Amino acid sequence: MMFLKNLRKNNMRKLKSKLNKRSGRALGTVVVRHQGGGHKQFLREVDFKRGKLDIWGKVIAIEYDPNRNAQVALVLYEDGERRYILCPDKLSIGMKVIASESAPVEVGNSLPLKSIPVGAQIHNIEINKGKGGQIVKSAGSAAVVFGREENWVLIKLPSGEIRRFYPDAWATVGQVGNIEAKNEVIGKAGRVRHMGIRPSVRGVAMNPHSHPHGGGEGRSGVGMKYPKTVYGRRAVGKTRIKTKYSNYLIVQRRGGKAILG
Numbered sequence: 738m739m740f741l742k743n744l745r746k747n748n749m750r751k752l753k754s755k756l757n758k759r760s761g762r763a764l765g766t767v768v769v770r771h772q773g774g775g776h777k778q779f780l781r782e783v784d785f786k787r788g789k790l791d792i793w794g795k796v797i798a799i800e801y802d803p804n805r806n807a808q809v810a811l812v813l814y815e816d817g818e819r820r821y822i823l824c825p826d827k828l829s830i831g832m833k834v835i836a837s838e839s840a841p842v843e844v845g846n847s848l849p850l851k852s853i854p855v856g857a858q859i860h861n862i863e864i865n866k867g868k869g870g871q872i873v874k875s876a877g878s879a880a881v882v883f884g885r886e887e888n889w890v891l892i893k894l895p896s897g898e899i900r901r902f903y904p905d906a907w908a909t910v911g912q913v914g915n916i917e918a919k920n921e922v923i924g925k926a927g928r929v930r931h932m933g934i935r936p937s938v939r940g941v942a943m944n945p946h947s948h949p950h951g952g953g954e955g956r957s958g959v960g961m962k963y964p965k966t967v968y969g970r971r972a973v974g975k976t977r978i979k980t981k982y983s984n985y986l987i988v989q990r991r992g993g994k995a996i997l998g
Contacts, residue, residue: 752811752821756780756804758933770967775933778803784820785861786869787836787847787907792816796832796845799824803932806876806918810845823861823874825911836907844911850890851904855882860913862892863906870909877919879912891988899989940967 756778761769781802794812797819802809810824812834822834828845836847842857853859858879861870873880873895883891889901923929926936940950941957949965964972 752782752819753779754782760933771935771937772933773935774930776803776931778933780804781809781821783809784822785871785874786867787822787861787909789814789818789820789836791835791837793833793835794820796828796830796834799828799830805874806915807874807913808876808915823870823909824914825860825909826877826914826916827911828914842910845909847907847909849904850882850892850902850906850908853882853908853910855884857882857910858912859892859908859910861909862902863908864902866903866905870907874913876913877916880908894991896991897989897993898987898991901986901988940964 758775759772760774761767761772781800781804783802792814794814796810797813798811800809800811800821802821808824809821810828811819812822813819822845825844828834832845834845834847838849838852840846840848840852842848842853847861850859850862858881860873860879862873862880863869864871878895880895881893883893883899885891886901888904890904890906891899892902893899940948941953941959943951945952948967949961949969950959953960963974966972970976
């Protein structure tokens with residue numbers, strides 16, 4: 738009995754590891770602003786690839802994850818291995834999930850896009866085959882299988898954009914859980930500091946050498962044709978690269994404008 742308890746503890750240790758603080762610094766230089774401090778956290782190894790193929794697993798716990806706004810579900814597979822997966826809405830303790838090309842289209846199951854019917858809600862979608870889920874992973878988000886072309890599956894993303902995906906790319910059925918996360922009120926500044934987020938300052942309140950908006954006497958404005966980031970890049974308007982490599986994958990932009998070609 739003691740051996741089984743130790744085995745279970747060792748298995749859980751593999752799923753969690755201490756998250757070392759970097760505070761947005763590289764060799765002492767701030768490379769990501771507004772990071773620092775925060776409560777000690779453990780990194781949960783979430784299985785975005787859903788690599789346990791054709792093996793049923795049972796949800797034994799649904800846990801809070803400090804590194805994301807979605808919850809994670811702890812799954813015990815038939816071979817004794819435990820893994821964390823993103824917890825979809827309506828997935829509860831005791832339910833079974835599987836990743837398989839012939840899996841039933843039910844909440845929590847992972848399938849290739851070619852096996853998911855049109856109109857189904859999905860999340861944790863691969864962009865590059867075999868890389869694991871890359872998009873639609875935040876709390877309450879869901880994409881919809883919109884249709885099919887010759888060699889593509891059309892997906893309507895939460896932004897409203899319709900995009901082409903490889904039929905062999907995998908996705909998980911259902912909507913990501915913790916839907917009410919967007920309505921959560923932080924309540925006080927100290928809670929944000931516990932998250933490891935430091936205060937942000939308006940550019941116009943800075944000195945000229947600290948921000949392009951800085952300088953001036955009194956309550957001065959931006960003082961330029963369009964606002965800039967702290968690094969001098971354009972901050973508003975059409976900031977997306979016009980010749981981006983993935984343009985051919987976009988069928989319709991999120992504003993409703995169709996893309997030709």
